[in-house]
Amino acid sequence: MIQFADRMKMLKGSEIREFMALTAKPDIISFAGGMPAPELFPTEQIMEVARIVLEENGQEALQYGTTEGIPRLREQIAARMKAKNNISTDADHILMTSGSQEGLAFSAQVFLNKGDVVLLESPSYLGAINAFKTCEPNFIEIPTDSDGMLMDELESVLKSTENVKMIYVIPDFQNPSGKTWSLERRKQFMELVNQYEIPVIEDNPYGELRFEGEYLPALKSMDTKGLVVYLGTFSKILAPGFRLGWICAEEKILAKYNFIKQAYSLQAPTISMLIASRWMDMYDLDAHVEKIRVCYKKRKDIMLEIMRKELPDSCTFTDPEGGLFTWIELPEYVDTKELSMKCLEEKVAFVTGTGFYPNGGHKNTLRLNYSNMSEEKIKEGMMKLCRIIKESI
Amino acid sequence: MIQFADRMKMLKGSEIREFMALTAKPDIISFAGGMPAPELFPTEQIMEVARIVLEENGQEALQYGTTEGIPRLREQIAARMKAKNNISTDADHILMTSGSQEGLAFSAQVFLNKGDVVLLESPSYLGAINAFKTCEPNFIEIPTDSDGMLMDELESVLKSTENVKMIYVIPDFQNPSGKTWSLERRKQFMELVNQYEIPVIEDNPYGELRFEGEYLPALKSMDTKGLVVYLGTFSKILAPGFRLGWICAEEKILAKYNFIKQAYSLQAPTISMLIASRWMDMYDLDAHVEKIRVCYKKRKDIMLEIMRKELPDSCTFTDPEGGLFTWIELPEYVDTKELSMKCLEEKVAFVTGTGFYPNGGHKNTLRLNYSNMSEEKIKEGMMKLCRIIKESI
Numbered sequence: 001m002i003q004f005a006d007r008m009k010m011l012k013g014s015e016i017r018e019f020m021a022l023t024a025k026p027d028i029i030s031f032a033g034g035m036p037a038p039e040l041f042p043t044e045q046i047m048e049v050a051r052i053v054l055e056e057n058g059q060e061a062l063q064y065g066t067t068e069g070i071p072r073l074r075e076q077i078a079a080r081m082k083a084k085n086n087i088s089t090d091a092d093h094i095l096m097t098s099g100s101q102e103g104l105a106f107s108a109q110v111f112l113n114k115g116d117v118v119l120l121e122s123p124s125y126l127g128a129i130n131a132f133k134t135c136e137p138n139f140i141e142i143p144t145d146s147d148g149m150l151m152d153e154l155e156s157v158l159k160s161t162e163n164v165k166m167i168y169v170i171p172d173f174q175n176p177s178g179k180t181w182s183l184e185r186r187k188q189f190m191e192l193v194n195q196y197e198i199p200v201i202e203d204n205p206y207g208e209l210r211f212e213g214e215y216l217p218a219l220k221s222m223d224t225k226g227l228v229v230y231l232g233t234f235s236k237i238l239a240p241g242f243r244l245g246w247i248c249a250e251e252k253i254l255a256k257y258n259f260i261k262q263a264y265s266l267q268a269p270t271i272s273m274l275i276a277s278r279w280m281d282m283y284d285l286d287a288h289v290e291k292i293r294v295c296y297k298k299r300k301d302i303m304l305e306i307m308r309k310e311l312p313d314s315c316t317f318t319d320p321e322g323g324l325f326t327w328i329e330l331p332e333y334v335d336t337k338e339l340s341m342k343c344l345e346e347k348v349a350f351v352t353g354t355g356f357y358p359n360g361g362h363k364n365t366l367r368l369n370y371s372n373m374s375e376e377k378i379k380e381g382m383m384k385l386c387r388i389i390k391e392s393i
Numbered sequence: 394m395i396q397f398a399d400r401m402k403m404l405k406g407s408e409i410r411e412f413m414a415l416t417a418k419p420d421i422i423s424f425a426g427g428m429p430a431p432e433l434f435p436t437e438q439i440m441e442v443a444r445i446v447l448e449e450n451g452q453e454a455l456q457y458g459t460t461e462g463i464p465r466l467r468e469q470i471a472a473r474m475k476a477k478n479n480i481s482t483d484a485d486h487i488l489m490t491s492g493s494q495e496g497l498a499f500s501a502q503v504f505l506n507k508g509d510v511v512l513l514e515s516p517s518y519l520g521a522i523n524a525f526k527t528c529e530p531n532f533i534e535i536p537t538d539s540d541g542m543l544m545d546e547l548e549s550v551l552k553s554t555e556n557v558k559m560i561y562v563i564p565d566f567q568n569p570s571g572k573t574w575s576l577e578r579r580k581q582f583m584e585l586v587n588q589y590e591i592p593v594i595e596d597n598p599y600g601e602l603r604f605e606g607e608y609l610p611a612l613k614s615m616d617t618k619g620l621v622v623y624l625g626t627f628s629k630i631l632a633p634g635f636r637l638g639w640i641c642a643e644e645k646i647l648a649k650y651n652f653i654k655q656a657y658s659l660q661a662p663t664i665s666m667l668i669a670s671r672w673m674d675m676y677d678l679d680a681h682v683e684k685i686r687v688c689y690k691k692r693k694d695i696m697l698e699i700m701r702k703e704l705p706d707s708c709t710f711t712d713p714e715g716g717l718f719t720w721i722e723l724p725e726y727v728d729t730k731e732l733s734m735k736c737l738e739e740k741v742a743f744v745t746g747t748g749f750y751p752n753g754g755h756k757n758t759l760r761l762n763y764s765n766m767s768e769e770k771i772k773e774g775m776m777k778l779c780r781i782i783k784e785s786i
Contacts (some may be wrong), residue, residue, distance in 0.1 A: 051446060061634050063434070067410050184767070253395070265492055
């Protein structure tokens with residue numbers, strides 16, 4: 001009789017990923033995934049760059065490479081982290097991964113024994129929760145307000161809990177809530193972290209996609225003790241099909257991630273790395289990100305306008321300053337699973353909120369993505385969704 | 394104080410990967426890695442195919458896709474497994490991975506709790522041992538002869554050992570030993586496995602690279618109880634830079650791997666999958682594999698000819714029927730670590746054998762790769778290596 005490992009009992013398929021086949025159908029209006037707008041991909045440019053890379057460095061592009069990834073790309077990333085996030089780092093402190101998801105799963109591998117405690121925002125990213133579950137930790141959810149994680153709550157947990165091995169946060173345009181941590185909160189957080197010396201995983205896939213207001217400094221930029229592991233990715237600013245993310249951390253920690261990267265997948269795809277690097281040399285990533293920002297802001301505005309007009313007062317929601325998501329809390333008696341079924345009958349999809357809480361509950365919440373649908377579809381889908389919500393209240 | 398997870402104590406960097414930077418230097422003759430011959434990559438064809446894929450399916454190529462991978466590629470793989478390995482399967486039983494290394498690490502995730510027992514050939518693939526170590530199992534090495542794993546030894550371990558959760562084998566042109574299991578041994582193995590109902594990980598990265606003799610059926614082709622998880626890869630028959638491997642297993646088991654794939658890296662690189670698939674539609678993989686076979690056989694023959702002539706009788710070695718590696722056992726008093734230092738002084742690199750034994754020892758062994766060096770370099774490097782070996786005996 002085949003026996004599976006204990007961790008498999010904790011794991012199930014992500015609702016987001018299970019929806020992918022369904023929501024790929026052209027007649028479905030999907031607010032479910034977290035996919036970028038494919039019409040914004042610079043496909044023509046990438047075609048040209050792929051030709052140049054394969055013509056000039058074909059053998060390198062198709063061969064194995066080092067675990068950490070090609071030096072030129074890591075230099076470009078380090079320079080960008082300095083320019084955008086005020087993080088002083090260099091190529092030697094960057095490890096390329098096959099998408100940021102690896103950074104999440106590897107963080108669990110590096111820091112967590114079975115039964116260890118992970119602190120995270122309540123709610124937090126479903127994919128991170130699943131990744132961490134492979135190491136069978138306990139989760140303690142720290143409540144948040146509109147400025148981010150609540151420091152009193154965090155401190156009281158840190159004081160009273162043994163075996164806290166890692167704190168996972170998404171300070172910019174959080175997935176799923178759409179919230180952004182204030183500067184003050186970031187400073188307070190780093191003070192506490194420095195005091196307790198707990199490693200922090202700062203996940204920043206959306207930080208560059210700010211619609212308004214000022215860039216806020218990354219936690220990593222305030223990291224004086226080498227406690228912050230910063231996760232970045234090309235998935236939202238260039239293209240997820242390459243599977244390219246990166247980890248930035250101090251030497252001792254990064255060396256552990258390197259061992260895990262070797263054990264799990266040897267290295268990121270060489271051809272993807274060379275194309276992304278050459279594309280950044282030949283084209284203007286800033287200008288490209290600006291295009292994405294303008295497009296997503298417009299889509300977000302349309303979604304929020306309808307929510308403001310159509311949703312009853314008993315519903316609250318986030319008006320995000322950037323990123324890909326907004327989040328609705330309905331009256332407690334509403335079960336968004338039932339809502340989801342009704343919406344699917346009318347060919348509208350979203351993700352229910354429960355999965356974003358590692359300890360369950362919160363059946364009255366849901367996440368909406370606005371980056372992947374046209375303005376027309378957002379209007380049509382949101383009118384339907386808001387009508388169905390009103391009918392259920 | 395940052396605390397790392399217990400598993401990190403077991404893990405260190407692979408000697409093979411640590412050598413990569415060193416052995417990439419053009420003046421080093423390296424028998425250390427397991428890299429394919431880059432001059433055989435169909436770079437021009439792949440350049441053409443990349444253009445077509447990005448022109449016709451650019452948005453799909455750069456976007457997220459489903460966890461299991463694109464259907465057309467999984468169909469092609471299923472058809473090939475039928476044709477080459479006599480395995481009856483279909484696209485629904487195949488999950489694409491970011492290289493076969495993921496298949497190894499995920500196998501540990503699916504089957505192993507801390508302290509569980511893994512059985513494997515002695516010696517076995519270093520990268521697999523490292524991948525399994527992330528789940529902190531105990532390893533029991535099963536001795537082998539020139540026909541493969543010894544069945545008496547396997548049976549006695551199965552009889553007397555609790556918590557055997559997985560058996561890992563490489564029946565074709567094994568890494569590192571170069572040995573191939575006989576048909577008879579394969580049959581006996583599957584009988585035993587069926588009796589004890591233990592999952593088997595059949596790793597077959599080199600199976601198509603047979604230089605002589607008849608194809609032997611894969612264990613998976615004799616799997617009547619759905620116990621065999623088969624790992625395949627494009628790394629050795631097309632190009633490793635794509636990071637494309639696959640897992641073939643029965644539904645219940647594959648569903649678990651799918652959850653782990655989601656948690657670890659979401660999906661294999663979309664652009665790699667589309668290029669590999671279109672390349673197989675437009676070009677002849679059989680003809681390409683034949684080219685690789687002819688080239689590697691010649692290199693192997695040159696290496697073996699020098700070993701036969703130059704090595705003292707007290708050394709034994711494998712004459713592999715295919716694959717990428719041969720293996721030398723020296724008299725027990727020789728430490729190949731010292732040998733390796735001497736060789737590096739003369740700019741020749743190989744991997745010492747100890748790392749291929751999860752429980753250590755066997756310091757008198759070494760692995761040689763012949764796929765990545767020109768015939769001239771093989772001659773030059775082997776003459777040096779054999780001289781240094783003779784001097785140490």
